[in-house]
Amino acid sequence: MIEVTNLVKRHGSRAVVDDVTFAARPGRVTGLLGPNGAGKSSTLRILLGLDRATSGTALIGGSPYRSLRFPLRTVGAMLDGPGASRGRSARSHLSWVAQSNTIPRSRVGEVLELTGLERFARKRIGTFSLGMGQRLGIATALLGDPDVLVLDEPTNGLDPEGIRWMRGFLRANADAGKVVLVSSHLMGEMESVADDLVIIAQGRIVANGTTAQVRGEHASVEDAFFALTGTTAEGIPCSGGTHDARYPGGDV
Template sequence: MIEVSHLVKRHGSRAVVDDVSFTATTGRVTGFLGPNGAGKSSTLRILLGLDRAASGTALIGGKPYRSLNRPLLQVGAMLDGPGANKGRTARAHLRWVAQSNAIPSVRVDEVLALTGLQDAARKRIGGFSLGMGQRLGIATALLGDPDILVLDEPTNGLDPDGIRWMRRFLRSLAYAGKAVLVSSHLMSEMEDTADDFVVIAQGRVVASGTRAEVKCVHASLEDAFFALTDEHTEYRAATDYPDSSDGEGQR
């Protein structure tokens, strides 16, 4: 389980993460949703030991990430894509990561097959499409067969076929009993993927719960999201449009 409790992170006098609390449990996909600048990435970086909080805790299996022994066996993560040297092949990258945590090399071929990259194993990563890069990031996260996965925008930039593949794959991980935490800004996609949701805006959790609980009276998760975060978004929807009858804009 992932447990985030009363987490606070400040940049100067501004709280970018402000008393954030939530859990992500085994056998379920948890969508971590919010507009740009909401504090999603900062929260995930603290959870994965890449940044420090001013106060509060972020625990993986009851422990801070920095205290985990061979962390890839307990949590797999993808932040900012695969994070791989573009001059390496997919297999070389995975072997290097596996060796860092004493993971048997046989696991490399297993995760290549799981993510559909076996035919690209000897291809240099610099020649990968965006979708292949995202799959490589997932393969890297799965190397240690961890019970917990933390993925930041895994569908970012994917075409419809890639998004459908990612949705099904994330669901399969949850069915296998893993806890999957997915940060995203694609509301409609998360509505088809996640079981539980945490919505954050300006560093604070504004809603959390199951799909039904977060949607509440709204027709869709997207409608609920905008109702919850509208005052915090970078782009506000226009409410008044020029009257086309006045001839403006007509040729």
Template sequence: MIEVSRLVKRHGSRAVVDDVNFTALPGRVTGLLGPNGAGKSSTLRILLGLDRATSGTALIDGSPYRSLQRPLWKVGAMLDGPGANKGRTARAHLRWVAQSNAIPTRRVDEVLELTGLGDAAKRRIGGFSLGMGQRLGIAAALLGNPDVLVLDEPTNGLDPDGIRWTRRFLRSLADDGKAVLVSSHLMSEMENTADDFVVIARGRVLAAGTAAEVTGTHNSLEDAFFALTDEHTEYRGTGTGTGTGTGTDEATS
């Protein structure tokens, strides 16, 4: 499981993560939701040992990521897409990732098949569609068959078929007992995918719980999200067609 407790990250006098607390439990998909500048990516980067917290803890099965000897056996992650050399084939990329954590080479073909990329194993990544690239990132996250998955915007830019596949696949991972933490700005999609939700804005958790608990008296999770985050959103539309934003921004941080 993932446990984030009293997490704070400051840049000078500004807190980009401000006393964040939540858990992501095994057998459940947890959606980390928030507008542009909410602190989602900063929280995930601290959780995955890519940045240091000012204070507080972010633990995976009771341990910080940096203390894990072979982290891919414990937690799989995808941040900013697959992060692969476009000149490599899918199989070569995954072999390199597997070797970095002493994962058996046979696992490469297993995850290629799991993510529907078996027929594309010998293709160069530069020729992949966006959806195939997202699947490759998920395949890399699954190499160590970890109990914890952390995925940042896995459906970003995907067509409806790709979104549906990702939704079903994340559900299957949770049904296998894995703790799945997903950062997303797609409210309606996450309402169909996640079991638990953490709504964050300007570094602070505004609500956490099941869909029913977060939605409360609102008609939908989306309505609750906007009600919770409206005053924390950096860009708001004017409703006249002349504004600079729409009230939400697809980029997250």
């Protein structure tokens, strides 16, 4: 299980993550939603050991990411695309990553097939489209057959077929008992696939519960999102946003 407890991250006097607490559980897709600059990426970076918290904890299976001996066997993560050298081929990149975590080389072919990249295994990553780069990032995350997946905007650059594939991929992994935590701007997609939603605004959680609980009496998760974050569909702050008054503790 992923457990984030009283997490705080400050830059000077400004809190970019402010007392954030939530859990992502096995067998469920947890969607992490929030406006740009809300603190989503900072939270994920701390969870994955890429940044340090000012206070609080972010644990995976009861341990910090930095303490994992072979992290890819426990956590498959994708932040900011595939993170691969543009001059390498897809197969070369995956083989190198597998070797770094003592993952059998046979797994490379398996994840290439799983992500639909087997035909492009020998192509240089610099020639990949944005969608192909996203698939390579997913393939990298899957190498260690981890029980936890943490994905930041995994549908970015995917065509409709790719988005549909991603929806099935997330659901299948959750149904297999894995922890699936996904940060996304596509609220319609999250409403269709997520079991639980966590909404962050201005560094604080404004809603945390099942998708039905977060949607509440609103027509959609999107409508609930704008009401909870105090923004309009154009991203303009509303005066008198409701999120502080209705959800001071962050729980629905």
